[in-house]
Amino acid sequence: MIIQLTKLHEGSNLVPYEHTTATLELESLDGFDGVAFPHTIEIRTDIQKVNHQYFVNVNIITTAQMICDRCLETFDKSINEKFRLIYAVETFPIDPNETEGEFRTLDTDAINIDITADIREALLLMIPMKTLCSEECRGLCPQCGTNLNKEGCNCSNDQIDPRWEALSKLKSSLS
Ligand SMILES: [Zn+2]
Numbered sequence: 268m269i270i271q272l273t274k275l276h277e278g279s280n281l282v283p284y285e286h287t288t289a290t291l292e293l294e295s296l297d298g299f300d301g302v303a304f305p306h307t308i309e310i311r312t313d314i315q316k317v318n319h320q321y322f323v324n325v326n327i328i329t330t331a332q333m334i335c336d337r338c339l340e341t342f343d344k345s346i347n348e349k350f351r352l353i354y355a356v357e358t359f360p361i362d363p364n365e366t367e368g369e370f371r372t373l374d375t376d377a378i379n380i381d382i383t384a385d386i387r388e389a390l391l392l393m394i395p396m397k398t399l400c401s402e403e404c405r406g407l408c409p410q411c412g413t414n415l416n417k418e419g420c421n422c423s424n425d426q427i428d429p430r431w432e433a434l435s436k437l438k439s440s441l442s
Pocket residue numbers: 335336337338339340399400401404405406
């Protein structure tokens with residue numbers, strides 16, 4: 268998402284934008300197995316221009332798709348992430364009270380800023396280490412592989428052997 272600085276007026280500028288999975292290079296994510304962004308990624312940006320300073324407030328709204336680590340079901344996770352960047356020309360020192368947001372120096376002749384990488388990074392940062400469809404997810408029965416969120420089973424789960432857990436995951440990935 269490229270913002271044309273020359274088109275901004277003093278004060279608040281609302282710049283809506285829509286990214287796709289492709290424009291953010293989110294199709295295949297190394298290290299994020301099972302995470303996908305199949306929907307439009309809506310970007311609501313409010314840029315406050317004050318002299319040669321730009322306070323960029325970004326709001327990312329989309330729905331991600333993830334696979335639950337416990338029950339292996341695919342689930343949707345709504346995303347509403349915000350971040351703030353401050354761009355300023357060095358010769359116009361920034362108000363020291365402005366501490367919220369990441370500061371970036373702007374060349375005096377800069378005509379635009381590209382926040383695509385920042386949007387991508389913000390989306391990747393919100394992916395949790397452990398993806399759970401719900402905190403209460405009961406997972407799969409380690410013995411018979413039944414999804415315990417959906418139904419019970421007759422196994423006695425007093426002793427959970429990790430080898431069975433691996434096998435039940437394998438079984439469900441094959442079915
Ligand atoms: Zn789950």
